[in-house]
Amino acid sequence: xxxxxxxxxxxxxxxxxxxxxxxxxxxxxxxxxxxxxxxxxxxxxxxxxxxxxxxxxxxxxxxxxxxxxxxxxxxxxxxxxxxxxxxxxxxxxxxxxxxxxxxx
Numbered sequence: 001x002x003x004x005x006x007x008x009x010x011x012x013x014x015x016x017x018x019x020x021x022x023x024x025x026x027x028x029x030x031x032x033x034x035x036x037x038x039x040x041x042x043x044x045x046x047x048x049x050x051x052x053x054x055x056x057x058x059x060x061x062x063x064x065x066x067x068x069x070x071x072x073x074x075x076x077x078x079x080x081x082x083x084x085x086x087x088x089x090x091x092x093x094x095x096x097x098x099x100x101x102x103x104x
Contacts, residue, residue, distance in 0.1 A: 079091070085101050085102060086099075
């Protein structure tokens with residue numbers, strides 16, 4: 001067997017190993033793709049029924065949920081004042097604390 005024959009055998013072995021590897025890991029790739037697709041549908045806000053048209057239960061990773069309501073972009077800000085008794089800062093409109101010597 002000459003040089004090119006050995007090269008062809010090595011190439012065939014490499015192709016066979018790669019084909020076997022793809023076959024061996026196909027279930028993991030399919031599950032990962034299903035999770036990715038479900039996440040994409042969830043991000044777009046689409047819903048999918050818990051059961052398909054045939055009445056079969058759909059796996060949880062294929063069900064998309066409605067996106068949660070976004071919180072307000074800004075949070076109201078309150079002024080802080082220093083307590084003359086304990087020197088901690090409290091909100092200006094906070095209710096009186098439980099201490100007997102609280103000036104508020």
